[in-house]
Amino acid sequence: MAMLAVAAEERPEKGRAICEGDVVIVYERHDRMKAVTVTRNGELQNRFGVFPHNEWIGKKFGSQIVGKNGAGFVFLLAPTPELWTLALPHRTQILYIADISFVVSFLELRPGSIVLESGTGSGSLTHSLARAVAPTGHVHTFDFHEQRANAAREDFVRNGVSGVVTVKVRDIQGEGFPEELAGCVDGVFLDLPQPWLAIPSVVRSLRSDGLVCSFSPCIEQVQRTCEVLSKERFADIRTFEVLLRSYEVRHENLSTSFDCSEHSSEQKSSEVSTKPPPHKRQRANEADEKDKPEGGLDAGDTNGTSKTVGEESKKPQRQLKPVIARPYPETKGHTGYLTFARQATLM
């Protein structure tokens, strides 16, 4: 299963079924997933049991698979750039969806666009760039670190995006982008320690009205980059920060018996005290959270033994409590500043 979609006409009549050689995302939990290439007689082992690949072949993507020893189950998902970002091996600090989606959108990429990226890093952004420009565009990505470039190249081949992605080893800060691309590039993405050094080369590469984006964690890098962009007559120089706040959803029954006469009704009073005291209750909730650090962990998601209709009987009681949302306590406070600029349209 390649990450890039094929035309409807070329899809198998029966929809997406898992084949040998496919990459599947084995989903345990929102924050725990793994990319696995399906091989005949292959086997995946995790805390939920043993999963022979042979049982996967022919199943539809999105299927739930129960482990051999019955300890639990996983889901087999079709790979997407978003899932890959959550599953990929970190060779460097990576970009996450908030920055990635904003970059792709702000660079105004579309099928047919030519885009440059430096550095390749772990390839987290590259897959999203590839999806945006496929099938007729191209991503040229550069990293000065040879091992990293090779590892990324392997990932691109494995995920089926290598048709629109070229990886090269090159020090963009030192050498700039290759001359042969000059003037025909729609978008450039820089994630470099000294992005200002690469700007003259960006000017040569971009077409008129083309866009560049520079990602930097520190404001000093931004200040210096903006200065050079301004000197190079870029238009619409804009700097942003994007973040995401994730919410958990839970059932919480706030007590509405604020009994102001605690001795008149012993019944009510004891009712209140049978609830665990605030600290203990919160502690228990906290434990849940640590187990589910990100995003909504759904009930259908709770691993362990497979749940079926028999479980339904427990629900009604739970449904009585109101549903309430609150942000997870900790969140990313900063990833980096995104500076965009548009190649001047000269007269």
Next chain:
Amino acid sequence: MAMLAVAAEERPEKGRAICEGDVVIVYERHDRMKAVTVTRNGELQNRFGVFPHNEWIGKKFGSQIVGKNGAGFVFLLAPTPELWTLALPHRTQILYIADISFVVSFLELRPGSIVLESGTGSGSLTHSLARAVAPTGHVHTFDFHEQRANAAREDFVRNGVSGVVTVKVRDIQGEGFPEELAGCVDGVFLDLPQPWLAIPSVVRSLRSDGLVCSFSPCIEQVQRTCEVLSKERFADIRTFEVLLRSYEVRHENLSTSFDCSEHSSEQKSSEVSTKPPPHKRQRANEADEKDKPEGGLDAGDTNGTSKTVGEESKKPQRQLKPVIARPYPETKGHTGYLTFARQATLM
């Protein structure tokens, strides 16, 4: 009515009744209020009618007063530093409650503390500093602009905080804080264009373990200030940004009839279409918002004619719709950076 509370024993038995000479906050709406000094035969005129002060005298603070011509009503509130911040005349950019409360708390002020402020500006922060250090502490506030200092001094007298506040005209960046306060100051607040110039004087003024706070809109000011603080051996140099997001609460009935067979039930279909189309409905909401730009505008707040029990009959219908909260669309995105540091406790 002075802004600072008096001891319970000294309060009139009957509670807070409005007297001649009191400052009252005339509250029209959350974002529209005015500080008025009550004078015999005085008169307030606004869009809700004419309000003779004589009718106010003897009323309790918190009372609703109906205008002479019956066009509407206002509330007479006891002044607080928070209400003053919303009602004061802006002679400069002022600090608002998010920054003010954080500064007062982080400087660890309490009754008896000695605190320095520069510049005084419109005196928005000064009133909160005064409340925090009263009745035994003192606020020494400085502004280089004479007119501004005089205007602020008048405000402090009028609001009854002048017993704990001294205003002086002085260029703190140039001259530093007065020598006679050296070593006995608990906290210093700087709102200066070049705060780093004042730091050496802050070192002389603060007691051991005393705190300084510098407020600056630009990061370059912060960078330079932190550098100097570090050089002057301040401990715990920390920089923050604080903001507030305000929510509006409204009744919103989301349609739960997602009718997938629009012709099978003409009844339902017409039900849907009797609702105003999305754009128009939203436009109407937006108009509300523009009229109520900040904070929760409460029903009891809606000005116009006085509403009494007769209105109650309209309520039940309204109550059926779920209550829903959402942030007001626009908010302050930045006020300034707050840098705190602690005078080193030297051996």
Next chain:
Amino acid sequence: MGGENETAVETTSTRPPSKANMITPGCAVLLDINNGDKLTFAHLNKNASVKIGNIKCWLDALVGHPFGSVFEVQSGAKGASFVRVSPSGADLREGIAEKDDGEAAGDEVKSKDNRALIDNNTAQTLSAEDINKMRTEGVSGKEIMEALVANSATFHTKTAFSQEKYLRKKQKKYAPRVVVRRPSARSVCEAYFAKDPNKTGHLRMDMLALILSLANVGANAEVLVLDMLGGLLTASVAERLGGYGCVCSTYNTHKPPTIDMVRLFNFDASTSSGVVRAPVSQLISARIENSKLSAEAESKRKDGDDDINIILNETTDVSTSGNSMEVDGTTSTTETVEVSVATETTVILESVEGERTTKTTQILETVALDSRLEETPKIETESTGKRKAGTRPDEFEAGKSIKPGRLASDEDRKRWAIQGFTSLIVGAPFLDPWTVVEKLLPLLAPSAPFVIYHPYLQPLAECMNKLQSEHMAVGLQLQEPWLREYQVLPSRTHPNMQMSSTGGWVLSGIRINKA
């Protein structure tokens, strides 16, 4: 998959010519007047014009220049026209206030402070009439500004910062600048959010970007969209498809909601043909029909060696028929309704057109968006009041359909029924999300992502809870984006003083097989 490195650079030759970057007759443009003070969409029909202040400016001059070009208003005898200028000139003081350049530029921003400043409004000796006279005489904006500075008693006592502020204000008034931008998902979204956010359900550009990523939108996708945001979602998906794959903009209302924003995007023929409309009822009944058929086939195919598998598949079947039950009462009528829907749709769209002011003279087609800056000269289009985007398609270049979005064909519906959509995007601020998702989720292929935008938190929280307890999805996430823009200038770097307080909330997840 091998050998792609060698062919890489050659792909540049296969990309479409950069004609897309040129402003062509009839195309839609986004006019950014005075650096965002006013944003206006226009279709460059013949004799199109825009009013800036009292001056009518002809737009013909824009054609033939590349997108991103900067124009300045040049007064003439009968109205004014746009003259292309150099994009530089960011420093307005250039050549005007040179004598103050010695003053420290970087560090001491406030070295001239407002201690001595008394503004008595008598500083300017040029009268309003003087200036008007200059303007009718065709004196350029730059020359007027120079005259203003020369006749100002206080200009040179101001700080560099104040000088720049003063000049910027005057420039906006006497020499308005217009940047002609190419409408794109990003720029259209940003323009509406800034000037008329109700039209697009307060959808912020970072939220739109997030939605398109979460929904895995790319070439060859088949995306189901419930778009009650004026067409912004539909058009943004179509832009990413670029002519490969298709976006089905569905609806459940008698009158399909407008998706006219699609017209602002200057799509080529193949991209336009990827925009399809279909009522929800058709999609659901086709899908149910197919499910029944395949369930039968499946149960015949089944051999008994995989117990768990059977259980799982049975569960799926139960869920599907559960869905079918809910609409079962209507399934029988759907077939006969199909045609009438198609007909009616056309009628309705025409009647919407009928509502427009029917001034059919060749004037500018614009969506005038409100200006937030009061000091800006009033800019008005000749059309009275606000209108829908691109409501006059007759003068569009060939290849554009009259109404955006063709109706889904039988093959389309059959394909979707069999394969399912590859993703779902919902933007319906006045519908309860769960009600919508419950109906639309079964139309997705398994493992397909779905994304629900909503301007309120609580309805999505309840929807998420339902999806959890019904075991319909994995990877559920309820998120709120946060976006902040910065002013980065020497010694004056800080976040913008005003910001949007929320981009709304988005619930996303992946549809699974097991119900």
Next chain:
Amino acid sequence: MGGENETAVETTSTRPPSKANMITPGCAVLLDINNGDKLTFAHLNKNASVKIGNIKCWLDALVGHPFGSVFEVQSGAKGASFVRVSPSGADLREGIAEKDDGEAAGDEVKSKDNRALIDNNTAQTLSAEDINKMRTEGVSGKEIMEALVANSATFHTKTAFSQEKYLRKKQKKYAPRVVVRRPSARSVCEAYFAKDPNKTGHLRMDMLALILSLANVGANAEVLVLDMLGGLLTASVAERLGGYGCVCSTYNTHKPPTIDMVRLFNFDASTSSGVVRAPVSQLISARIENSKLSAEAESKRKDGDDDINIILNETTDVSTSGNSMEVDGTTSTTETVEVSVATETTVILESVEGERTTKTTQILETVALDSRLEETPKIETESTGKRKAGTRPDEFEAGKSIKPGRLASDEDRKRWAIQGFTSLIVGAPFLDPWTVVEKLLPLLAPSAPFVIYHPYLQPLAECMNKLQSEHMAVGLQLQEPWLREYQVLPSRTHPNMQMSSTGGWVLSGIRINKA
């Protein structure tokens, strides 16, 4: 009010002596170990100690130094003790890595990049045993670090940034530093939020600051607090009162919730005596009784010349009696219950004490807070497991009551009944806000502000709606604070990479006369 300018400077002489800034025997301190890695409260009783790693460190050495002093662990034969060090030493590389200082400090942060970096863990030639031997021999932390650098093959190939990171790690392990901080509302709140947020209902320091401002807390206030956050609200209010006025920490439960955090604040006698406890029922019945009396007096006083005024006052009366009806059935019993509550409270608090490990030897009383940094040496106190703050009051300095908060006296209750409280603060994460506010708001003086903190949005939204429709308040605001800390370092300035996502929500308003 005149003449205050002249007396201003003299007020400095009236302020209490700076004894408050000295660490005294028995006082509570906040130990900040290794720059926030671990935060621990301790009462400096005789022979108090803290375990850092495996080493027991005696705390006696802290006494007599001012708050803010920095100490380093000095190993000795039988345990280690704290030795005061200079607060400088921020630059750990000072004297250790001087040879790299030529390398550009500011600009080229990453000029040594990780291109060539291969970390094979064989770089250090000193073994763990070598280091342990040095430590037991009493070699100082600084000397150990110098030895580590001298024996590292890779140290000088690292970037300045990496070097500092390495040294900081080693310093934490071999020369832990402790800053002794004076507990204050701000520092206690921040410490709990960082290390044990459930104890304080996730109340963040900016939220606490906001609450205290919104509630107009200052000297001479009489503040009603419903504090289910361990006493943090009560103590923070008392700190602001500074011995003037009073905070009434009310409760509706059989067992009053703990407010033991009050003990961490080193309050003097007058401040401590301003902390009062009373059950809600007593406050309400006293207030109702008074309302009835004053309503009667009012109606006698009334003359008929002001029609609207009469209507308004009648409305007030109706609302008040409406409240009284709801608790009316219990009013009769309240009087008799009063005493038994007082007795029971004492018993319960004692039984809570009984739950503690009854090791009554003179050991350190600490609230050990979890460390988030795993590489830090494990620091444990001698007391097993977690305990409540300040549960051993017997060795406290004179003037402190055994349990924080005396019970309200008859005069207190009478005063509150007549005058009303000057403000209300509610921090009860497990109660429905409206239920609470409906009962407590009538206890306020008119025009008094109230503030309700809650960790969820929706319950406050519903409470706000109720307050609106019942016309009980003006100036209603539902707000969420946002706090961000920055790293400000040359060429490395950016917001912290991790942040707290929310400080919760706060609903505030002002009680009005008209109901």
